[in-house]
Amino acid sequence: MKRVTIRVPATTANLGPGFDAFGCALSLYTDVTFEETEFGLEITGCPEEFTGPDNLAYVSYCAVMATMCEEVKGVKIHIDARIPVCRGLGSSAALLVAGAMGANILHGNKLSTQGLLNITNAMEGHPDNLAPAFYGGLTASMVDNGLPVCVNFPLHPDWEFLALIPDFDLPTTKARAVLPAQLSRADAIYNIAHGALVLKALELGDGKLLRNAMQDRLHQGYRKHLIRDYETIEALVRTTGAAFCLSGAGPTLLCITRDKDLEERLMKKLPQITEASWEMLPLHVEFQGAHVIGCE
Ligand code: HSE
Numbered sequence: 001m002k003r004v005t006i007r008v009p010a011t012t013a014n015l016g017p018g019f020d021a022f023g024c025a026l027s028l029y030t031d032v033t034f035e036e037t038e039f040g041l042e043i044t045g046c047p048e049e050f051t052g053p054d055n056l057a058y059v060s061y062c063a064v065m066a067t068m069c070e071e072v073k074g075v076k077i078h079i080d081a082r083i084p085v086c087r088g089l090g091s092s093a094a095l096l097v098a099g100a101m102g103a104n105i106l107h108g109n110k111l112s113t114q115g116l117l118n119i120t121n122a123m124e125g126h127p128d129n130l131a132p133a134f135y136g137g138l139t140a141s142m143v144d145n146g147l148p149v150c151v152n153f154p155l156h157p158d159w160e161f162l163a164l165i166p167d168f169d170l171p172t173t174k175a176r177a178v179l180p181a182q183l184s185r186a187d188a189i190y191n192i193a194h195g196a197l198v199l200k201a202l203e204l205g206d207g208k209l210l211r212n213a214m215q216d217r218l219h220q221g222y223r224k225h226l227i228r229d230y231e232t233i234e235a236l237v238r239t240t241g242a243a244f245c246l247s248g249a250g251p252t253l254l255c256i257t258r259d260k261d262l263e264e265r266l267m268k269k270l271p272q273i274t275e276a277s278w279e280m281l282p283l284h285v286e287f288q289g290a291h292v293i294g295c296e
Contacts, residue, residue: 003035004105005294006098009136009286010083011090012161012254013128015202016214016245017194023090023139025132025286026161030081030094031293032057034102037074045079056092056123060099063119070107077102086169088248093129096120097290105292121148129248136289138202155285156205162255162262163247164233164270167277170226175249178222187217201243207258210243214256220246227251229274236273240265 010028014020034057041058043051053059057077065072083091100116111119113134121127121143131139131150141150197213200206224230227250234253237244242257255262263282270278 002106003033003294003296004102004292005031005033006101006105006290007031007293008094008097008133008290009090009288010283011093011129011132011248012088012163012252013090013126013248014216014219014246015198016220016243017191017198017216017218018128018140019191019216019218020126020128021140021142022195022198023128023130023132023141024155024161025136025289026089026163026283027286028083028089028281028283030079030083030091030098032080032095032098032102033076033078033294034061034099034106035076035078036106037076039074041074042076043079044076046081050079056095057099057102060096060120060123061103062099063123064100064103064111064116065107067115067119068103068107068110070103084165084252086171087165088170088172088246088250088252089163089165090129090133090248092172093120093124093133094290096124097130097133101290101292105295117148117150122146132289134289137285137287138199140199153199154203156203156258157285158205158258159202159285160257160260160262161283161285162242162257162266163281163283164253164255164266165279165281166228166251167279168228168251170249170251172249175223175226178226179219180222183218190215190217205258207241207243210256211238211241214243214245216245219249223250227253228276229278232273233270233278236266236269
Protein backbone atom coordinates (compact mmCIF):
# COMPACT_ATOMS: atom_id res chain seq x y z
CA MET A 1 0.00 0.00 0.00
CA LYS A 2 1.36 3.43 -0.95
CA ARG A 3 -1.44 5.81 -0.06
CA VAL A 4 -3.97 5.94 2.75
CA THR A 5 -6.61 8.41 3.90
CA ILE A 6 -7.55 8.51 7.57
CA ARG A 7 -10.74 10.13 8.89
CA VAL A 8 -10.56 11.39 12.49
CA PRO A 9 -13.51 12.78 14.45
CA ALA A 10 -13.50 16.06 16.35
CA THR A 11 -13.43 15.66 20.11
CA THR A 12 -14.63 17.68 23.04
CA ALA A 13 -12.42 17.27 26.10
CA ASN A 14 -13.09 17.74 29.83
CA LEU A 15 -16.93 17.78 29.67
CA GLY A 16 -16.86 20.17 32.62
CA PRO A 17 -15.23 18.54 35.65
CA GLY A 18 -13.26 15.82 33.82
CA PHE A 19 -10.22 18.00 33.18
CA ASP A 20 -7.59 16.16 31.10
CA ALA A 21 -9.55 12.93 31.60
CA PHE A 22 -12.95 12.90 29.86
CA GLY A 23 -13.56 13.27 26.15
CA CYS A 24 -16.20 12.56 23.55
CA ALA A 25 -15.97 12.13 19.78
CA LEU A 26 -18.28 14.31 17.68
CA SER A 27 -19.65 14.24 14.14
CA LEU A 28 -17.18 16.64 12.53
CA TYR A 29 -14.08 15.32 10.78
CA THR A 30 -10.59 15.93 9.52
CA ASP A 31 -9.39 13.67 6.69
CA VAL A 32 -5.67 13.28 6.12
CA THR A 33 -4.05 11.45 3.18
CA PHE A 34 -0.51 10.09 3.38
CA GLU A 35 1.41 9.04 0.30
CA GLU A 36 4.95 7.73 0.46
CA THR A 37 7.42 9.31 -1.93
CA GLU A 38 11.13 8.91 -2.61
CA PHE A 39 12.18 12.22 -1.12
CA GLY A 40 11.06 15.31 0.85
CA LEU A 41 7.92 16.57 2.54
CA GLU A 42 4.94 18.11 0.76
CA ILE A 43 1.89 19.24 2.72
CA THR A 44 -1.19 20.55 0.91
CA GLY A 45 -4.75 21.51 1.81
CA CYS A 46 -3.88 23.83 4.71
CA PRO A 47 -2.55 27.37 5.17
CA GLU A 48 1.14 27.89 4.30
CA GLU A 49 2.10 28.32 7.97
CA PHE A 50 1.20 24.66 8.66
CA THR A 51 3.11 23.12 5.74
CA GLY A 52 6.51 22.76 7.46
CA PRO A 53 8.07 19.79 9.28
CA ASP A 54 6.44 20.91 12.55
CA ASN A 55 3.00 19.98 11.18
CA LEU A 56 1.57 17.64 13.83
CA ALA A 57 0.46 15.00 11.32
CA TYR A 58 4.04 14.79 10.05
CA VAL A 59 5.60 14.88 13.54
CA SER A 60 3.36 12.03 14.63
CA TYR A 61 3.96 10.12 11.38
CA CYS A 62 7.73 10.35 11.95
CA ALA A 63 7.45 9.34 15.62
CA VAL A 64 5.57 6.17 14.71
CA MET A 65 7.99 5.42 11.86
CA ALA A 66 10.89 5.76 14.31
CA THR A 67 9.22 3.42 16.79
CA MET A 68 8.83 0.85 13.99
CA CYS A 69 12.49 1.42 12.95
CA GLU A 70 11.30 2.51 9.50
CA GLU A 71 13.06 5.24 7.54
CA VAL A 72 11.02 8.23 6.35
CA LYS A 73 12.24 8.86 2.81
CA GLY A 74 9.53 11.20 1.63
CA VAL A 75 5.85 11.78 2.20
CA LYS A 76 3.03 13.80 0.71
CA ILE A 77 0.32 14.79 3.17
CA HIS A 78 -2.99 16.28 2.14
CA ILE A 79 -5.16 17.71 4.92
CA ASP A 80 -8.89 18.27 4.56
CA ALA A 81 -9.65 19.79 7.96
CA ARG A 82 -13.24 20.50 8.83
CA ILE A 83 -12.39 20.65 12.54
CA PRO A 84 -11.64 24.33 13.19
CA VAL A 85 -8.11 25.09 14.41
CA CYS A 86 -7.45 26.29 17.98
CA ARG A 87 -11.12 26.25 18.93
CA GLY A 88 -11.20 23.47 21.54
CA LEU A 89 -12.53 20.73 19.28
CA GLY A 90 -9.46 18.50 19.08
CA SER A 91 -7.91 19.71 15.82
CA SER A 92 -4.35 19.02 17.05
CA ALA A 93 -5.24 15.59 18.40
CA ALA A 94 -6.87 14.75 15.06
CA LEU A 95 -3.62 15.47 13.21
CA LEU A 96 -1.58 13.44 15.72
CA VAL A 97 -3.97 10.49 15.43
CA ALA A 98 -4.03 10.68 11.63
CA GLY A 99 -0.22 10.80 11.41
CA ALA A 100 0.19 7.87 13.77
CA MET A 101 -2.38 5.73 11.98
CA GLY A 102 -1.12 6.73 8.54
CA ALA A 103 2.43 5.58 9.30
CA ASN A 104 1.25 2.39 10.97
CA ILE A 105 -1.13 1.37 8.18
CA LEU A 106 1.37 2.11 5.41
CA HIS A 107 3.88 -0.13 7.20
CA GLY A 108 1.98 -3.30 7.95
CA ASN A 109 -0.06 -2.30 10.99
CA LYS A 110 2.65 -3.43 13.40
CA LEU A 111 1.53 -1.29 16.31
CA SER A 112 -1.71 -1.62 18.29
CA THR A 113 -4.03 1.32 18.92
CA GLN A 114 -2.72 1.37 22.50
CA GLY A 115 0.80 1.64 21.10
CA LEU A 116 -0.22 4.58 18.92
CA LEU A 117 -1.98 6.17 21.87
CA ASN A 118 1.19 5.85 23.99
CA ILE A 119 3.27 7.61 21.32
CA THR A 120 0.79 10.41 20.64
CA ASN A 121 0.06 10.95 24.33
CA ALA A 122 3.77 11.54 24.93
CA MET A 123 3.53 14.36 22.36
CA GLU A 124 0.19 15.85 23.43
CA GLY A 125 0.72 15.53 27.19
CA HIS A 126 -2.83 14.42 28.03
CA PRO A 127 -5.04 11.74 26.46
CA ASP A 128 -8.50 13.30 26.78
CA ASN A 129 -8.81 14.27 23.09
CA LEU A 130 -6.69 11.42 21.75
CA ALA A 131 -8.67 8.61 23.35
CA PRO A 132 -12.08 9.48 21.83
CA ALA A 133 -10.37 10.34 18.53
CA PHE A 134 -8.91 6.80 18.42
CA TYR A 135 -11.80 4.87 19.95
CA GLY A 136 -14.90 7.01 19.29
CA GLY A 137 -17.70 7.65 21.79
CA LEU A 138 -17.24 8.80 25.36
CA THR A 139 -13.95 7.97 27.04
CA ALA A 140 -12.28 8.51 30.38
CA SER A 141 -8.54 8.18 30.71
CA MET A 142 -5.88 8.01 33.37
CA VAL A 143 -2.12 8.15 32.96
CA ASP A 144 0.12 5.91 35.04
CA ASN A 145 3.90 6.10 34.72
CA GLY A 146 3.44 8.07 31.53
CA LEU A 147 1.18 5.50 29.91
CA PRO A 148 -2.49 6.25 29.20
CA VAL A 149 -5.21 3.81 30.18
CA CYS A 150 -8.44 4.70 28.40
CA VAL A 151 -11.90 3.17 28.57
CA ASN A 152 -15.17 3.78 26.77
CA PHE A 153 -18.22 4.67 28.81
CA PRO A 154 -21.83 4.03 27.80
CA LEU A 155 -23.63 7.03 26.42
CA HIS A 156 -27.32 7.60 25.90
CA PRO A 157 -27.93 7.88 22.13
CA ASP A 158 -30.31 10.87 22.26
CA TRP A 159 -27.89 13.59 23.31
CA GLU A 160 -27.48 16.57 21.03
CA PHE A 161 -24.26 18.55 21.26
CA LEU A 162 -24.54 22.15 20.18
CA ALA A 163 -21.11 23.71 19.69
CA LEU A 164 -20.95 27.51 19.84
CA ILE A 165 -17.79 28.43 17.97
CA PRO A 166 -16.54 32.03 18.08
CA ASP A 167 -14.68 33.94 15.38
CA PHE A 168 -11.56 34.14 17.58
CA ASP A 169 -9.14 31.40 18.55
CA LEU A 170 -7.51 30.52 21.85
CA PRO A 171 -4.23 28.57 21.87
CA THR A 172 -4.32 25.74 24.41
CA THR A 173 -0.95 26.86 25.84
CA LYS A 174 -2.49 30.22 26.74
CA ALA A 175 -5.57 28.57 28.25
CA ARG A 176 -3.37 26.24 30.34
CA ALA A 177 -1.04 29.03 31.46
CA VAL A 178 -3.83 30.70 33.48
CA LEU A 179 -4.52 27.59 35.58
CA PRO A 180 -3.22 27.54 39.16
CA ALA A 181 -0.50 25.01 39.97
CA GLN A 182 -2.32 23.90 43.12
CA LEU A 183 -5.91 23.61 44.24
CA SER A 184 -7.67 23.05 47.52
CA ARG A 185 -8.84 19.69 48.78
CA ALA A 186 -12.42 20.99 48.65
CA ASP A 187 -12.08 21.80 44.95
CA ALA A 188 -10.49 18.42 44.20
CA ILE A 189 -13.36 16.64 45.96
CA TYR A 190 -15.87 18.84 44.11
CA ASN A 191 -14.44 17.82 40.73
CA ILE A 192 -14.12 14.12 41.51
CA ALA A 193 -17.74 13.96 42.68
CA HIS A 194 -19.12 16.02 39.82
CA GLY A 195 -17.07 14.06 37.29
CA ALA A 196 -18.46 10.72 38.42
CA LEU A 197 -22.01 12.04 38.19
CA VAL A 198 -21.43 13.56 34.75
CA LEU A 199 -20.54 10.11 33.43
CA LYS A 200 -23.65 8.58 34.98
CA ALA A 201 -25.90 11.36 33.68
CA LEU A 202 -24.49 10.95 30.16
CA GLU A 203 -25.16 7.22 30.36
CA LEU A 204 -28.72 7.61 31.64
CA GLY A 205 -29.67 10.51 29.38
CA ASP A 206 -30.63 12.45 32.51
CA GLY A 207 -30.60 16.13 31.50
CA LYS A 208 -31.29 17.51 34.97
CA LEU A 209 -28.53 15.48 36.57
CA LEU A 210 -26.14 16.43 33.77
CA ARG A 211 -26.90 20.12 34.15
CA ASN A 212 -26.18 19.96 37.86
CA ALA A 213 -23.13 17.71 37.63
CA MET A 214 -21.49 19.52 34.72
CA GLN A 215 -19.77 22.08 36.93
CA ASP A 216 -16.14 22.48 37.63
CA ARG A 217 -13.69 24.26 39.90
CA LEU A 218 -10.47 23.23 38.23
CA HIS A 219 -10.27 25.15 34.97
CA GLN A 220 -13.41 26.88 33.64
CA GLY A 221 -13.51 29.64 36.23
CA TYR A 222 -9.88 30.52 35.48
CA ARG A 223 -10.39 30.50 31.75
CA LYS A 224 -13.62 32.33 31.24
CA HIS A 225 -12.06 35.80 31.19
CA LEU A 226 -10.11 34.69 28.08
CA ILE A 227 -13.38 34.12 26.22
CA ARG A 228 -15.49 37.09 25.25
CA ASP A 229 -19.23 36.57 25.90
CA TYR A 230 -18.63 33.49 28.10
CA GLU A 231 -20.75 34.61 31.04
CA THR A 232 -23.49 36.09 28.85
CA ILE A 233 -23.82 32.86 26.90
CA GLU A 234 -23.64 30.68 30.00
CA ALA A 235 -26.48 32.64 31.59
CA LEU A 236 -28.60 32.30 28.43
CA VAL A 237 -27.95 28.57 28.08
CA ARG A 238 -28.83 28.01 31.75
CA THR A 239 -32.30 29.46 31.12
CA THR A 240 -32.92 26.74 28.50
CA GLY A 241 -32.21 23.82 30.83
CA ALA A 242 -29.29 22.52 28.73
CA ALA A 243 -26.00 21.49 30.31
CA PHE A 244 -23.15 23.87 29.58
CA CYS A 245 -19.37 23.63 29.55
CA LEU A 246 -16.23 24.82 27.88
CA SER A 247 -15.20 22.51 25.03
CA GLY A 248 -11.65 21.46 25.86
CA ALA A 249 -9.56 24.53 26.56
CA GLY A 250 -12.05 26.68 24.63
CA PRO A 251 -12.98 29.04 23.18
CA THR A 252 -15.84 26.87 21.84
CA LEU A 253 -18.71 26.60 24.32
CA LEU A 254 -20.75 23.43 24.41
CA CYS A 255 -24.42 22.85 25.20
CA ILE A 256 -25.60 19.29 25.78
CA THR A 257 -29.29 18.55 25.70
CA ARG A 258 -31.98 16.18 24.47
CA ASP A 259 -34.12 19.15 23.49
CA LYS A 260 -34.26 19.29 19.68
CA ASP A 261 -35.27 22.97 19.69
CA LEU A 262 -32.25 24.34 21.53
CA GLU A 263 -30.51 25.66 18.42
CA GLU A 264 -33.61 27.51 17.30
CA ARG A 265 -34.14 28.97 20.76
CA LEU A 266 -30.56 30.20 21.03
CA MET A 267 -30.46 31.46 17.45
CA LYS A 268 -33.13 34.03 18.21
CA LYS A 269 -31.29 35.51 21.19
CA LEU A 270 -27.58 34.90 20.85
CA PRO A 271 -26.72 37.50 18.16
CA GLN A 272 -28.52 40.18 20.18
CA ILE A 273 -26.50 39.70 23.35
CA THR A 274 -23.00 38.80 22.17
CA GLU A 275 -20.07 40.97 21.08
CA ALA A 276 -18.22 38.36 19.03
CA SER A 277 -19.71 36.39 16.16
CA TRP A 278 -20.66 32.84 17.17
CA GLU A 279 -21.37 29.97 14.79
CA MET A 280 -23.81 27.36 16.06
CA LEU A 281 -22.91 23.85 14.99
CA PRO A 282 -25.29 21.02 15.93
CA LEU A 283 -23.33 17.78 16.37
CA HIS A 284 -23.99 14.30 17.62
CA VAL A 285 -21.78 11.69 19.21
CA GLU A 286 -19.54 9.81 16.81
CA PHE A 287 -19.24 6.27 18.06
CA GLN A 288 -16.64 5.29 15.46
CA GLY A 289 -13.05 6.28 16.12
CA ALA A 290 -10.43 7.19 13.51
CA HIS A 291 -10.54 4.87 10.52
CA VAL A 292 -9.37 4.37 6.96
CA ILE A 293 -11.65 5.84 4.30
CA GLY A 294 -9.43 5.19 1.28
CA CYS A 295 -6.28 3.32 0.33
CA GLU A 296 -4.45 2.11 -2.74
N1 HSE B 1 -7.78 19.00 28.77
C1 HSE B 1 -7.16 19.95 27.90
C2 HSE B 1 -7.30 21.34 28.51
C3 HSE B 1 -7.84 19.92 26.56
O1 HSE B 1 -8.39 21.65 28.97
O2 HSE B 1 -6.33 22.07 28.55
C4 HSE B 1 -7.23 20.82 25.56
O3 HSE B 1 -6.14 20.26 24.94
